[in-house]
Amino acid sequence: MARTPSxxxxxxxxxTWTAEEDRKLTxxxxxxxxxxxxxxxxxxxxxxxxxxxxxxxLNYLRPNIKRGxxxxxxxxIIIRMHKKLGxxxxxxxxxxxxxxxxxxxxxxxxxxxxxxxxxxxxxxQETKVLNSKNVESTSGRDHVSKNGSAxxxxxxxxxxxxxxxxxxxxxxxxxxxxxxxxxxLTTTSSSIExxxxxxxxxxxxxFTEHVNENFxxxxxxxxxxxxxxxxxxxxxxxxxxxxxxxxxTTQIFDACALSPNQSSSDSLVLDNDLGSFLDANxxxxxxxxxxxxxxxxxxxxxxxxxFSTVYDAADDLWSQSNLYDEQHFCLFYF
DNA sequence: AACCGTCACAACCGCATGCGA
DNA sequence: CTCGCATGCGGTTGTGACGGT
Numbered sequence: 001m002a003r004t005p006s007x008x009x010x011x012x013x014x015x016t017w018t019a020e021e022d023r024k025l026t027x028x029x030x031x032x033x034x035x036x037x038x039x040x041x042x043x044x045x046x047x048x049x050x051x052x053x054x055x056x057x058l059n060y061l062r063p064n065i066k067r068g069x070x071x072x073x074x075x076x077i078i079i080r081m082h083k084k085l086g087x088x089x090x091x092x093x094x095x096x097x098x099x100x101x102x103x104x105x106x107x108x109x110x111x112x113x114x115x116x117x118x119x120x121x122x123x124x125q126e127t128k129v130l131n132s133k134n135v136e137s138t139s140g141r142d143h144v145s146k147n148g149s150a151x152x153x154x155x156x157x158x159x160x161x162x163x164x165x166x167x168x169x170x171x172x173x174x175x176x177x178x179x180x181x182x183x184x185l186t187t188t189s190s191s192i193e194x195x196x197x198x199x200x201x202x203x204x205x206x207f208t209e210h211v212n213e214n215f216x217x218x219x220x221x222x223x224x225x226x227x228x229x230x231x232x233x234x235x236x237x238x239x240x241x242x243x244x245x246x247x248x249t250t251q252i253f254d255a256c257a258l259s260p261n262q263s264s265s266d267s268l269v270l271d272n273d274l275g276s277f278l279d280a281n282x283x284x285x286x287x288x289x290x291x292x293x294x295x296x297x298x299x300x301x302x303x304x305x306x307f308s309t310v311y312d313a314a315d316d317l318w319s320q321s322n323l324y325d326e327q328h329f330c331l332f333y334f
Numbered sequence: 335a336a337c338c339g340t341c342a343c344a345a346c347c348g349c350a351t352g353c354g355a
Numbered sequence: 356c357t358c359g360c361a362t363g364c365g366g367t368t369g370t371g372a373c374g375g376t
Contacts (some may be wrong), residue, residue: 055345087365089364102345109343110342231345
């Protein structure tokens, strides 16, 4: 599940992220945003490449990441969209709030792919059986039990799915077959008539929207009660225009508090001077995190032309805005 | 207890794409 | 238009967990 930490040629760490690294990355990104992934690890005190930081943030540390087992609805969406789009994992993941493309991809490869394959195999086999029975029987009574009940198995073409026009059927069957049992074959026939064949899984769209609508407001799944966060919006930007235009969206929560930080790995992160910015703010509380004066060793920053530019921009922003008050957090507070 | 195969998933890698200079 | 950089995306790999023998 985890990789053994190692270093590449340039001294960058690779492999499993430690709790300490997670803490540093989370603290930095939630405070300063992902303004430049390549430069970010240097300022965050991480001996990681920017790519690794980005991946770790997007796939694990980012707020509102949904973890744990997939619901049946989620799996149905994945199957439906994969059938429609193929391996476009990011697009598929976009339909599943809180799930990452990496997670969806893994889940597909580890369980859904095989399941779909088995279903298709079953479907093909049943198609053959049904075809042979059709040849043998002219009555259409496929299965008639001793008590008189009839079972009609309908195999759908691979590119089609069914829906119930009455809405009484579940949106998707866990099996590729639909079995309808009735005491009267005529009843069976009328049930079949209710089926609406479609070229795709469009019948699931409404269901999908239903899930999406309720997902973010379900405070029992996530502690969102006091969080104002737009999922598709970068939390913080070192961009004065952005910040000034988005003051209403700048309330933020302390992602440190939400960070899993549950890795059992030993803390192997390489300490360096660049990480010292965190030392003054270890274990901040949700209430006071953004109001704490930001004390850091900026001695290294003077050597960085980029950071100087950022500093100037922040200073300019500071003089123009009132971001640092009870309602908003402070982008920079030196 | 030791070995082995499989599973789950975090993380890496390389290529594609977008964008600004 | 071209180039270089940053980021996004999908394929693949590595590793711990776990169950079976």
